[in-house]
Amino acid sequence: MSENERLLANEAPAFSKAARVKYFNIVIESGKGATVTDADGKTYIDLLASASATNTGHSHPHVVKAVQDQAAKLLQYTPAYFANDNAAKLAPRLTALAPISGPTALGWGNSGSDANDAIIKFARAYTGRPYIVSFTGAYHGSTYGSISVSSVSLNMSRKIGPLLPDVVKVPFPDPWKRLKGESEADFVDRMFAAFKLPFETYLPAEEVAVILIEPIQGDGGIVKTPDAYMHKVYDFAKANGILFAVDEVNQGMGRTGKWWSIEHFGLEPDLMSVGKSLASGLPLSAVIGRQDIMNSLGAPANVYTTAGNPVTAAAAMATIDVIEDEHLLERSTRLGKKAADFFAAEKKKFKFIGDVRMYGLDGGIDIVDPVTGEPDADATTKIIYRVFELGAIIISLKTNVLRFQPPLVITDEQLQSAFDILDQAFSELSAGKLSLPDNADEIGW
Known part of the structure; x- marks a missing residue:
């Protein structure tokens, strides 16, 4: 039995099947840059960047040092009572980086889920209105508030209802809904x-607190909202006194x-949620807004014992340093163009490749x-499993979408190696030549 198998077998009786979307039977032991190594010592090019x-x-050296230095001073004292x-x-x-003009403030959380919960709380408090509008295909998190708008x-709804009341979901304008021959x-x-x-039929606009949208849907398939549609929604919100909120947990940083x-899109949100890469994967999130x-709520309406603790805040400060000092925005744009060119060329070679969407190093294929x-869900599973066997990690979304989100620090050479594997x-x-793995029915969302 391999070390991966031994550890997974040991974990299985004690671990809920609701707590992991199953893909590959590995245990991640270490990582460096754009690679991860499993418990058996095999190294993979990471095309997922830990979601x-x-x-x-x-383990970026600057982030690791910031965490180590802070851990030696103070691991935790609750930010619920005292600043650190x-x-x-x-x-x-962070508020200075937010795309919101005028005075801006934030509140800390531990995950993107509670940051999206906070959007609901602050929107209702500020407007005095009950209803929340979100979109089909959205993933906003797993707390009761965030799962209700997902x-x-x-x-994410089966057997756990009733969910949060007064949530209305409208269709997201994803490419699978476009009719043949239909113009943009x-x-x-x-x-x-x-x-x-x-x-127009049952939802009074004057009773809606907020419209919450992912400008680019993540787990819905890496899909950018059409510009004209986004502007129409934004204008509708402003005309009706509805707050406009964006989820940047997956697509930000x-x-x-x-x-x-x-x-x-050139638009300013009233509220936004941030998480995931904010502290390079350590548990820190933020709700940022006007x-x-x-200030429409008082404590302890959005207080958490560990949110914004000294270690995760140190990691976030170092993370922002790395993004700025290593010009990762420009790097994402440059390498994203290489990825877009690669997948466009592959699309010409292989008829099973449909739409290709790439926004920086952020792609859905x-x-x-x-x-x-x-x-074609079976073909997708065959591809991701074969890529895994060849030494890279990529997963599927919506049964048939390849999720391409490597770390922004991936080298040109590593990216080319990933292209060769794909x-x-x-x-x-x-x-x-490819067949489905034995556990194919367990794989994916």
Whole structure:
């Protein structure tokens, strides 16, 4: 029995099956830059970046030193009662980076989930309105508030209701809803009509507190909202006194070649959630918003014992240093162009590659049936498993979308090696050489 197998067998009786989306039977033991090594000593190129939580790579020396230095001084004293020096320095630094003009404030959390919960709380408090509008395909987290506004998997609502009341979900304008021959303008008009339908039939706009959207959906398939659609939604919100909030947990912190994905639209949110890569994967999140909104609640309405603690705040300060000093926004843009060119060339070679979406080092690649054009879940599973066997980690979303989100520090050489692995897997699938793993029915969302 391998060390991976031994550890997993030891864990299995004590670990809930609800707590992990299953992909590969490995135990991650260490990581460096854009690679991770399992308990058997095999090293992989990481094309997932811990679900976009390690944009600065694994164990970046500057982040590690900041954590070590702070841990030797003070691990934790609850920020619920007293400030600590790192968090006190981080708050104005992070709010200054937010794409919100005017006075801006934040509150700390431990995960993107509670940051999205906080959006709900502050929006209701500030507006005095009950209703929350979110989108199909969204993933906002796993707390009761954030799971209530999510809709990427039935297992996020199955057997755990009732969920948070007064949440209305509208269709996200993803490319799978576009009709054959439909123009971009007609698609946007049709999807915006679907957005407005609740407001015209049962949902009074004057009772809606906030519209929450991922400018680029993450777990929904790495899909950018059409620009014209986003502007229509934004204008509708402003015309009706509804707050406009964005989830930047997956797509923020430089992932798309900008600090925040909403910057691709030239719009300013009223509220935003940040997490994942904020502290290079350590448990820290933030809800950031206009100062008047963020002061609409009093303590302890958004207080957590460990949120914004000295160690995670030190990691976040160091993370921002790395993104700035190593020019990771520019790096994401440059390497993202190389990735876009690679996948475009592969699409010409292989008819099972459908739509390719790339926003910096942030991509969704559809795998489809070459004859029908429909999603091909089996082919997708064959690809990700073969890529894993060849020495890289990539997973699937929505059953048939390859999730391409390597750490932004990945080297040109590592990226080329990943391209070579992907090309080999695509070629072998095309030649009929790949088969499904024995546990294929367990793999994926």
